Amino acid sequence: MSERKYEPANIEKKWQQHWENTGLHTTVESSDRPNYYCLEMFPYPSGRLHMGHVRNYSIGDLVARFKRMQGYNVLHPMGWDAFGMPAENAAIKNKSHPASWTYDNIAFMRNQQKEFGLTYDWNREITTCSPDYYKWTQWLFLLFYERGLAYKKKGAVNWCPECSTVLANEQVEEGKCWRCGTEVVKKDLEQWYLRITDYAERLLTDLDKLSEWPERVKTMQRNWIGKSTGTEVIFGIDGHEGSLKVFTTRPDTLYGVTYLVLAPEHPEIARITADSPKRDEIRQFIEEVRKKSEIERTAADAEKIGLFTGEYAIHPKTGDRVPIWIANYVLPDYGTGAVMGVPAHDERDFEFAKKYDLPIKVVIQPADEQLEVPLKAAYTGEGVLVDSAQFNGLQNLDAIEKISADLEQERKGERTVSYRLRDWLISRQRYWGCPIPIVYCEQCGTVPVPKDQLPVLLPEKVEFEAVGKSPLATNESFVNTTCPSCGGEAVRETDTMDTFIDSSWYYIRYASAKLETAPFDTETVNRWLPVDKYIGGIEHAVLHLLYSRFFTKVLHDAGLVNFEEPFESLFTLGMVTKDGAKMSKSKGNVVSPEDIVSKYGADTARTYVLFAAPPDRDLEWSDQGVEGAYRFLGRVWRLAEAHSEMFANRPAANHSQGAAKKLWQQTHFAIKKVTEDYGDRFQFNTAISAIMELVNSIYAYPEDADAGTKLDAIETVLLLLSPIAPHITEELWQILGNQESIHLQKWPTFDPAALVQDEIEYVVQVNGKVRDRIIVSKDATRDEIKVLALAQEKVKELVEGNDIKKFIVVPGKLVNIVVA
Structure with missing residues (x-):
């Protein structure tokens, strides 16, 4: 039988399509398994994923796959933080509509995510610029308004005298208007705020409850609250x-x-x-x-x-x-x-x-x-x-x-x-955002739009270059409306909401993403939330996380959820850098994920970004490192493929002695190490190292040693590697004769007996300096250890002719011989 070659391009497309067709990643709402909610921060659809995204999503995907194999019913969704100024700027520049630009980017990026084999339940996908989402964003704004937490007051804004318009902070470049270069001034305008200061003390004191958050993030929030x-x-x-x-x-x-x-x-x-x-x-x-x-x-x-x-x-x-x-x-x-x-x-x-x-x-x-x-x-x-x-x-x-x-x-x-914390200014004088559901009537004053009239839809036609007006204010059919209270003439609020509003509750919507009668189903949300593991960049340590905590507390006080903190455990990952700097187009140091997938496959990219550095530290990109990850997967492929026929008539393992016993022990050490690194320690680089060491041990295993033990070890390698490299392990699992997906298998458990060592290595010191090492039986007596230690040539040279003042044995670790 000819040896099959490892061809990522073929097997990855094959399995991605199979997983989608069989609904492998679809979350089952009713299950006798315990629920586990794994979530990565959703992206802004800028058009292309970068390697920082790949690292973030690879970590989340590993956790989701690992928890499923451990017996959990996993919720692992994805969506799009789709409102925002970049889409509006692109529309102005390209004479297009922000919606077209945004949805085109979403389609491209969704396809990229699928090419990486990510386990998202796409049935729960949300897009914040879609009316079926921002309808409920408006509903929540009205909830805040009803509770006295949304109000309008005069506040300072950036004003361009030439354009006669308000500018967001991001539109002010070195004190000047980004469009015309005129010097920007401050101007007081009526704007909408959320009363986050009412929650300042709770936001501060409840940080002490977040035992699974990085201390660095909690310190940043404490300082921000001030x-x-x-x-x-x-x-x-x-x-x-x-x-x-x-x-x-x-x-x-x-x-x-x-x-x-x-x-x-x-x-x-x-x-x-x-x-x-x-x-x-x-x-x-x-x-x-x-x-x-x-x-x-x-x-x-x-x-x-x-x-x-x-x-x-x-x-x-x-x-x-x-x-x-x-x-x-x-x-x-x-x-x-x-x-x-x-x-x-x-x-x-x-x-x-x-x-x-x-x-x-x-x-x-x-x-x-x-x-x-x-x-x-x-x-x-x-x-x-x-x-x-x-x-x-x-x-x-x-x-x-x-x-x-x-x-x-x-x-x-x-x-x-x-x-130090101030109330949250949410008014934005731009088009591509969630409309604020308020109208103004000469008779009734400020009137909230009734909830049964939501959503207040964004009009399709606006003038982005209209001087002196918010883009929404250029559409008269949007601006002019009827007062919900008295039926008279009224005008709509033409500000839109800060996009941080959209991301302050999206993680709740995922639990009942298609619900049409409410922003979420309370019973369902209380089953899934708070999020068990939330993964994202340190740059969101303050605003996004603080606002999300604020939203959750308000929803709790309104009786809509039974938890006060949204994220049980938070993990913040380091950046991906190249040539010592964060990847960016302006620096010319961007590595394209598509190029890596095309040349080496998604599994190689995933393995590399998880192996190259501890996940909480910056990762300096290395082309040689990518090659190394590809070669490692090639070794796994050849190892499993070469032994595929043996699995058809798999002999029982006998690991009672010799090389078989040693490989059995190494296999179970790897299971223990990888399980702890995936779960408790979040150290994926050392987990991959343990798998690599096991692969090396299998290659070095004598041909005449017990075959069953070797096959057990090969199977274990595939199971341990499957959350990191899902495509190659799925293909090899099938090649070894298995019908059910490897990702539906039970996570391996280690045998404590395999971790009990028969022999122990002792460091031998003379007057506190290491001179040699000895290996003795775990049951060796102190006298037996002493005889063996004194028999070592390097020790003899220093001890002979001198009085031994002390002979110290630290059980299981070292011997120290003190001589005059």
Whole structure:
């Protein structure tokens, strides 16, 4: 019989078609098996998969296949995060429609995913730009609105004076409009928000429940939420009614305040400077600062720029007049948008005070020395209060509580908690997004669209280049409507929703993806969720994951789900790089998945991306590494194919002694190692190494040794490798005479008896330095170990003629001989 060659192109298409025809990957809703939900973050349909996608999906596919073989009923779906600005930009550039561009890309990328043999249940596919999905996105928006969590307020947006239109942050390039190059300004417009700050504390504290999330991700979310416990101090305004509330975490430094700083956006600035001769200068300064992003304004190395308003605040304890400044580094939504300037005890304030020649007043002295005045740097350590009235002599940490209590008693302050997290701005002034289901009526005001009238459909015809209008606002039949409340004339909201809304609940929709009467079936969702394993990039650690957690908590509070966290276990993978940089077209270092599949096959690509590096670390692409993965699969093919006829008359295994016993032990060690690496450790590279070692052992197995043991080992290789390389293992499984799919087999279990070693290797040290190794029976006595160790030539040379002071045996590990 001639040897069959390994030809990936033929076998991979064959099995992909077979799996699809037989519904191998279709999830059974009702099953006596325990449910397991495996999910990779769904992609934006940009047109082509890249190797980062391949790595992500290969990991998820491995987990899904492994869990099925372990006896779980697995849900493993896929869909498309299909709304967004790139489609709109492409439409403008190519004179096409965003829907056409998007659906063409989806078709191409879906085909790519199928070429990799991914086990998705395509019956559950979702597309966020499809009306049967965004109808329910609108339904959920109305749920938030009903619960007081969606509201409209005036907020700052990027505005292009030339185009007379709002720009998303991504459309601002170096402070200028991406279309016309005009300098962008900030403008206040009415926009929609979700009240995520109502959930700030729960989002923070519930991170402690996520024991299977990377600590790095939880730290990033904690920092983003940014909880600060402090005191709001009330300063009067000299010559004006009202007051300024200033949030501080350091009330112990209150007597060291020499100025206040307001965010340029602070609402009190316009009022208190209305009659000021500096008002034009102030207005111009504010406009300049607001052109900068928050990141630019608050970066550690950013220059601190300020302007004195000419107005003064009144210190609540001393009555002193304190100058009021405006500065770029203070943001409107952190705390109260106003901060105390205490330059003697804050590095940023010290830098600002030195730059503008402001007073620096020491109010904390270290216990063991006196600070040298003038200060060369801010003193931020602990100490005792000085020049602080009745609080002099207190330790500063004790003074925090006492000064706060004193302010509360005098009604000049209040202890409070502040968060860096701000309410989620969801309005987007673009076409390709989910319409916000709100209408405006002169009689009734803001009116939600009734749920039985959803979806509010995107019109097909809009003008993308219309100056001064949102694209949706160009379609009069969309804009002009009837008020659902009074039946009179009304207009629709023309903003669309942030696409993070779409991805904040998609994982729930998969559980009942085709349901037409509700966004999801609660009973079904509660059976499948939370997601058991969620896999994706670290770049989504904050926004997507935070928003998804927020959505889940709202749905829980509304009684729609019985869980509060969406993802039980989270795995964040590293990037795929080439020549030391992330793959990108601009760098010219992109490796095409299609080219790899065409030349080597999908199984080779999958094996390589899972073997080349631990999955949580970056993978540096190597063409030689791909060749190596291909050669390994070729060795597996030849090994199984060469022994195929033996499987027809398979002899019983006898592994009681000799080479057979050793191979039996190696086989079960590999089962244990691979099972733990796939399941608990998520270390696929070391799992593949264990399979490679077993393959090497089978090749080295003596021809005259027990054949049954060898065939058992070959079968084990195919079973262990099947979640990684599903096509080649399916083909070889059939060649070996099996009728049922390898992916429906029970996952192999190891025999604990096989892991019990008859012999143990001991390291032999002399005075703590390794000199040799010995192999002894696991039952050897201390005296037997001593005799064998002293008999080694390298040990003899060092021991003979010297007194042995100690002979130490660490059972199962080492011997240490201590000589004079």
